Amino acid sequence: xxxxxxxxxxxxxxxxxxxxxxxxxxxxxxxxxxxxxxxxxxxxxxxxxxxxxxxxxxxxxxxxxxxxxxxxxxxxxxxxxxxxxxxxxxxxxxxxxxxxxxxxxxxxxxxxxxxxxxxxxxxxxxxxxxxxxxxxx
Numbered sequence: 001x002x003x004x005x006x007x008x009x010x011x012x013x014x015x016x017x018x019x020x021x022x023x024x025x026x027x028x029x030x031x032x033x034x035x036x037x038x039x040x041x042x043x044x045x046x047x048x049x050x051x052x053x054x055x056x057x058x059x060x061x062x063x064x065x066x067x068x069x070x071x072x073x074x075x076x077x078x079x080x081x082x083x084x085x086x087x088x089x090x091x092x093x094x095x096x097x098x099x100x101x102x103x104x105x106x107x108x109x110x111x112x113x114x115x116x117x118x119x120x121x122x123x124x125x126x127x128x129x130x131x132x133x134x135x136x137x
Contacts, residue, residue: 005125006049008118008123009120009125010038010040012118013036015111016033017033019111020032020033021055022053022129023053025046025051029134053114053127054114054132055114058082058116072106073106
């Protein structure tokens, strides 16, 4: 694991700390992230290189999740990207700037729903949770 990958994974896991992300630690499944140090010690027991979170690719978003997002934004999911339009004066406008608060809401929503917004799955740093019923989904 490169230093850049470690930093991305530490930051990602730190942001997921309050959302009950499930980990694979030393090939044991089911550990829930409860703590992480800036050096990468996970749950006071595991080195960062021994841990992989279970995450969902954006492409696996359910219709219910898309509907929830569409209450705030007009979203289009293409592969592992989210494209949004901002609701303004009764119509969806792709030319308007989205506020920082709205971007943060969207990012936190993705963390809460265990979506892989940092492309950790394709980097081999996370496990695709699709169809595994890890989170009861």
